[in-house]
Amino acid sequence: MTQSPALRTDHLVYAVPDLADAVAQIEREWGVRPAMGGKHPTGTHNALLALGPHTYLEVIAQDPEQPHAQGQSFGLSTPPTAPTLVTWAVATTNLDATIDQARADGYDPGATMNGARSRPDGVQLAWRSTRIASWPPPGDGVVPFLIEWGAGTPHPAGDSPQGCHLVSLRAEHPTPQNVAAMLRALGLDIAVTEGSAPALIASIETPLGMIEVK
Template identity: 45%
Template sequence: MLDHLVYSTPDLAGTVDELRERGVDLVPGGPHDGLGTRNFIGPLGGSAYLEVVGPDPDQPAPARPRPFRIDELTVPTLVTWAVATTDIDTTVARARAAGHDAGVPFGMARRRPDGVLISWRIAFPVTDWDGLAPVLIDWGDAPHPSGGLPGGTRLESLRATHPDPGGVSAALAVVGAELAVTAGEPGLVAELSTPAGRVVLR
């Protein structure tokens, strides 16, 4: 089940302004302390949401590269997607037994603008198939970020291309994810409908 899309950018403020002008209603998410990043989030319909993530100017540069390719990007990019699971350890073990290393789950947290600290567990796939193999996320008892988001933006379609669509599809199947994958250069494409019109993220 789609949890969220990850749209990375080297210029968080600029990208948020641009998306808002195009009709995507984004609200502050919060900083990821120690990673040098912060995010804004917006609705995609249902319990899915869009995460726009980039460098946090209020944090020092981290010792390690920022996640989601932020430090290597020159333009905003739809880098990956996240799939929700209620038992991340079992999902990871099942995937590994089937030949896909979905990563090692670890804890993360961020403080929302209202002061509430939310935490979750996440696993980044070792072989991510150019961002098409999803990140796994388990919110546990934490309030889901989609709760209380403004309406108006919906995800109309999500599709992918890759030189090895069969390999990608196999990696998706073992974590219970579904995504249309066709042959082509690696990439994710999301089409959104907004009050201002259609928005395509790549």
């Protein structure tokens, strides 16, 4: 079996009721304005903010200009009532090998899918990722999905607004032992403590100070 490549935190998924409102709020509270990213065929659109050289925040919402599309991604067929850090992604250079290794270690990340979107400047981004077949997924968003960026695809963090840095990521879950086992199968080690509901908590250094997002 091919050895699974090391994983790294790729992006955090921040689902919001309204994209424009969320972008304005982040600019006020963090001191950096996320840049519009693009539209997805599932009926969502996003804005991006770099959290490091190869890490970013994806602010995502239903797209009112695609009223007939179903915003199934990340449970957005029903918009959230408040901004919520719903899940995260880890990047791999070999998606198939990473999936094989995780399955051998007792966790099935699921099937794969191809993804793509166009940036506002027309540049095409392409990737493969594990498919979130239904929401909530196994691990309730605390366990990340996997992504492999296409050859030649520029990483979104590179041209996203700079100035923020992901300091740490931790999680809460009603059954932390189960979630921790899934994370270990992926070779990930983040703190998971018992909580009344699943939650991701990110500590982010911003130009206006340290903030906590969940």
